[in-house]
Amino acid sequence: MAVTGWIVVDNNYCKGCSLCVEACPQEVLALDMERLTPQGYHPAKMTQDKCTGCGICAVVCPDAAITVYREKPEKVTRR
Ligand code: SF4
Numbered sequence: 001m002a003v004t005g006w007i008v009v010d011n012n013y014c015k016g017c018s019l020c021v022e023a024c025p026q027e028v029l030a031l032d033m034e035r036l037t038p039q040g041y042h043p044a045k046m047t048q049d050k051c052t053g054c055g056i057c058a059v060v061c062p063d064a065a066i067t068v069y070r071e072k073p074e075k076v077t078r079r
């Protein structure tokens with residue numbers, strides 16, 4: 001089963017630079033043109049549920065605005 005993940009963007013730090021959008025191998029990020037951060041930038045957001053939790057977006061973000069979460073693989077127990 002593929003590992004799934006998701007990200008949370010801290011709008012207090014995101015400056016809408018798009019580096020994460022360009023870097024995401026799953027192409028699930030975009031700038032949210034309907035919202036503005038407190039500093040007046042369009043923040044990054046997830047557009048699809050295909051994030052793998054790879055963490056590349058968090059690495060490239062110059063403002064450390066992204067936190068990546070990964071779903072725990074379910075433990076299979078046998079009796
Ligand atoms: S963790 Fe990976 S797949 Fe998920 S949004 Fe970031 S770069 Fe894309």
Ligand code: SF4
Nearest residue numbers: 014015017018020061
């Ligand atoms: S790389 Fe960071 S600052 Fe740039 S758009 Fe993405 S979350 Fe915002």
